[in-house]
Amino acid sequence: MPKSRSANSIRIRGARVHNLQSVDVDLPRDAITVITGVSGSGKSSLAFDTLFAEGQRQYIDSLSAYARQFLDSLPRPDVDLIDGLAPTMAIDQKPGSTTARSTVATVTEIYDYLRLLFARVGLPHCGNCGSAIARQSADVIRDSLADHPEGTKLVLMAPMVRGRKGAHRDVLQSIQVAGLVRVRVDGEMMLLEDVPELAVRKNHTIDAVVDRLVLREGVQSRLADSLTLALRLGNGLAAASVEDEDGNWTDSIYNTAMACIQCGASVEEIEPRTFSFNSPYGACPECDGLGRIDSAESKVTCPTCNGGRLRSEAMGVTIDGVSITELVAMNLTDAADWIRGLGPTLSQLHRAVAKPIQTEVAKRLEFLDRVGVSYLTLDRSAETLSGGELQRVRLATSIGSGLVGVCYILDEPSIGLHPADHGRLIDCLRQLQQNGNTVVVVEHDEATMRAADRLIDVGPGAGAQGGKIVAAGTPKRIQADKNSLTGRYLAGIDAVPVPQSRRAADRFLTLTDVNTHNLKNITARFPLGCLIGVSGVSGSGKSSLVVDTLLPAVGHQLNHGTALPTPADGIAQFGKLTGAEALDKLVPIDQAPIGRSPRSCPATYSGVLDEIRKVFAATREAKTRGFTTSRFSFNSAAGRCELCKGHGVQRIEMNFLSDLFVTCPRCGGKRFNRQTLQVRFKGANVADVLAMTIDQAASFFENMPAAHRLLSSLQAVGLGYMHLGQSSTTLSGGEAQRIKLGTELARTSTGSTLYVLDEPTTGLHFDDVKRLVGVLQRLVDAGNTVIVIEHDFDLLACCDWIIDLGPSGGSGGGRLLAEGTPEQIAAQADNATAGFLAQKLRRL
Structure with missing residues (x-):
């Protein structure tokens, strides 16, 4: 019986990673399982830091000795047992190895x-004149070479190897058999007998030197004979290095198979690498x-x-x-x-x-x-894709690979998708499962939850209040479970409350004749002093309107007193901007990382660490030792651990895998040196404080007004579960955005500020969205204007004004479909947003 159960499910017993409280749970194989719960409840700890981490550890254990020598450095998940585990593959929102060369x-x-x-x-066509490329005869090549001025020095060669790895001993031997004595190896001329042993794993280029001659009368016969030999050795290719008047040498490639019929220009053989911009x-x-x-x-x-x-x-x-x-x-x-x-x-x-x-x-x-x-x-x-876009693009490779028997773990693949597109995403996940794979999805989207074979609700709260399996079963079973917060929202018992009335739209920030990217000469009005939602299917032009046009236009006018003209790069294109004179500040809050180094963390970005350093520098122990505030910064050489340079981890480069980060063996991940850690406040040193959650730190510093104000703001946006010293490289885009929002909340409000947020509900549970809506409403109540680019209809239903773009994405979008209150939008016909919004308002 146990054997059969193990074969049909992945069993996790006693998982204690991060805040998980000795969790026991079964995940059915060859099925779709959705793990949900409030932010910080332990969803990612279960899916990625337990399930995927063990799968990765087992994978590395099967690899070469080079990888296995670091195995002891890899932290094994704190779990009693995981069995029935298939090979795991994580498709998350992190950019991973994407670079400027990744498309x-x-x-x-x-x-x-x-x-x-x-x-x-x-x-092929000629790069010079555009004519089609045709075969080039040896006579034409000879005449082309002979056309150089008399007295020109010329080296005629046969290309033997073009950028290939290996020692190429056979090639060098064939050159010797041909009776030649000189070669050019990787651009350097040398005698054949002086060629060193070539590195096997490096790319090499080898040309056999057929002849060295000076063009003058009577040399044509010798040139023809040498060219014939070069073409024979080079399999139809010949290379000529010609010296110009300044003594510089220029190479040309000649090909009897590929040459322009108009201007005679020759090209190398067309190969797949010809089209690689990485080669x-x-x-x-x-x-x-x-x-x-x-x-x-x-x-x-x-x-x-x-x-x-x-x-x-x-x-x-x-x-x-x-x-x-x-x-x-x-x-x-x-x-x-x-x-x-x-x-x-x-x-x-x-x-x-x-x-x-x-x-x-x-x-x-x-x-x-x-x-x-x-x-x-x-x-x-x-690099320009959102986390959700990149995750869906990566999924295409997995579908195309045809792998079976794999456990795919995904992190909110619905991010950035309009609900009209959710059905197609779910169909793709179902196809992945029906191909013989196990699909585990960390998700907050209602449609994805209802489509799951098994739904696991983690909670009941965040941080220390979470880490338990509140409910597990079919979506209908979870919906009927009154102990499940997720179930109460699915059943309609709990909901994000919609305001009884909408704020009046009487003053507008207006952009006219906008043509940025796919926008089609639209005029958009943004009522001041309101909560404004910009909606539409993916690619409809939301970011083009708000991020690429409105933000630079308002920013330019606030700084220079005039609306931004069409810039030279042609990105933002619009007629004019009016109404910005009523604003005094612009605050864009996006999902870009708060830092790219492991040293950056919520404490450094929000400024809380500055206040904490002041507290520790004011202690008697610090004053006795002569420590100033800089001593308690892990960016300072005086106070940080010198082995890890204040990162707390060390990077291990892996040739065939992503780089590994392991805990620093000297400081144990605490980032500071021993002398700094001896200074304590209320029994805790600075490393202990950074290890606290924001909720714990808010209580710890409740009598320190400056620090407590910053921490309370971070609590207000639902980040109480987050550790102060958590590395920015581990934060999701939504978490980074909420840190920025919480930091802004802590600042003194001047009113008349324009806040712009791009999908602030990313990574948020229904209950977290309710909290976020309250924060945004507070900003607007203070006299500010808030614009959100959003797909979440719980938030859109709470807006005072909605601008809806579409009807589809790309060239089929870019039109203003409707603008007005949620009720006015919901009354529209043949509009994807209207249908979902009407459904949401009826349920509420």
Whole structure:
């Protein structure tokens, strides 16, 4: 019996990670399980820090000795037993390894298929004149070389190896057999007998030196013979290094198979790496494949590749008249149409080559459309994606991989999605499960909860008041459980209260003729002194209107007294801005990290640590030792642990995995040195204070007004469960945003401030949203204006005014569908937002 139960479920017994209180729970295999609960209740501790961490530990244990030597440094989850565990894969909101070189196409592996497609099927064109590339005869190459001025020094070579790893002893031996004595290895000329042993794991370029000559009368015959030998050794390729008048040497590649029929320019053989902007053989030499270059003024588009990232010869390869850079610049819907329509103009051979590639690319594009991100372009930088967008893009790779028997753990994949798109996301999760995988989702979305096979409610509160399994079972069972806070909201017993009346909209901040990105000449009115919601499906233009247009326009007018003209970079495009003279301050509160170093934490960002340092510096022990406030900063060399430099952890670089962070063996993660930790206040040292939750610290410093005011503000936005010293690298986007909001709340209000928040409900349970709504209403009651870009209808229903954009994403969006009170919006016909809002208002 135990064996059968283990085979059908993942059993967790005695989990005590973070605030989990010896949790016992079963997760059914090959099913969808949703873990929910209030912020800080222990959801992520259970799903990621227990389940995934053990799966990762077991995976590393199966790898090479290099990885296993660090295994003892990896903290094993504090749990008695986990059995029935399948290989685990976490798809979270963290950017991970994404860089400026990561795009939607590369993250989903679509770009790998496109590179292969264009290399095998594409028609090359000359980067100089645009003419089609054709075969180039040896006579044409000879004449091209002979056209240089008399007296020109020339080295004729046969390309043997082009950027490949290995020792290449066989290549060097073949050059010797051919009777040649000189080679150029990685750009350096040398005698063949002097070539050192080449590093096997490094890329090398080897050219056999066929002849060195000076162009003069009578040398044509020798040039022709040497060229023939070079082309034979180089399999149709020849290289010539020519000295100019200034003594500089320039290389040219000649190819008997690839040359321009108009200007004679020759190109190398087209390969998949030709289209890689991460390879020196494909990347634009001006911007190194980034598409942008640094200048003295926010980066500018590279003038050489015009943002395409590739060399001209790569961008000159087309299929049906479309280059790879033009294809990846399409949104996902248009790209899918192009891929599906490919074929009729191709030859029979090319159709056969393209068909399997079309299948793989179309499958991934179809999935991305189903999860509501079809408005993205394939060349969109992964760094610019929201956490939810990046998570859904990563899911495309998992669906396309066809893996089975895997436990996928996801962190709120519905973030950033309009409820109209939730059904398609749930269908994709169901497809992942039906393929033979276990899907565990940490989620607050009601539709996802109701679609789960098993719902686990963690709580009942946050921090020390959480960490228990309040209820577990089917969604209907949870809904009937009166002990479950989540169940009470699902049953409609509890709800986020809607105001009895809306604030009057009599003064407006108005933007006219907005055309930024996909916006279509709209005029938007934002009533001052109100709580304003900007809604619409993903990609409809919400961020384009608020973040990319309104924010810079208001900021410029507040700083310079005039509305922002259309800037040179062409991002914000609008007619005029009116009404901003009634504002005195602009406060954007986004989800960007509060810091990228493990040293940054809620205490440093909010300023609480400054007040704590003052408290410790004022103690008798600190004064006796001569310690000032700087001694209690882990950014100061005097007080911090010198081994970890105040980080509390040490980074271990892994060649094939993400970097590992392990607790510092000297300070034990406390960040400070022994002398600093000897100073105590009320029995606690500074490390003890940073280990406190915000709730604990608020009680500890209740008689310290400055510190208590900051801590109370963080409590007000629902962060009481968070530890003061928690590394910023571990915070979600929603938590980072609430830290910023709490910090702003603690400041003295002047009124007439414009606050702008982008999806502030990210990561919040129904009960947390109720608390957030109260905080936002307090800001507005103080005379301020609050704008929220939002999909959560509990919050939208509480707004005084809603601006709804759509009707769809990308080129199909960008229109103003409706504006007015929630009741006015709900009365609209054929409007996705109206339908969900009307349903919410009826339930309340």
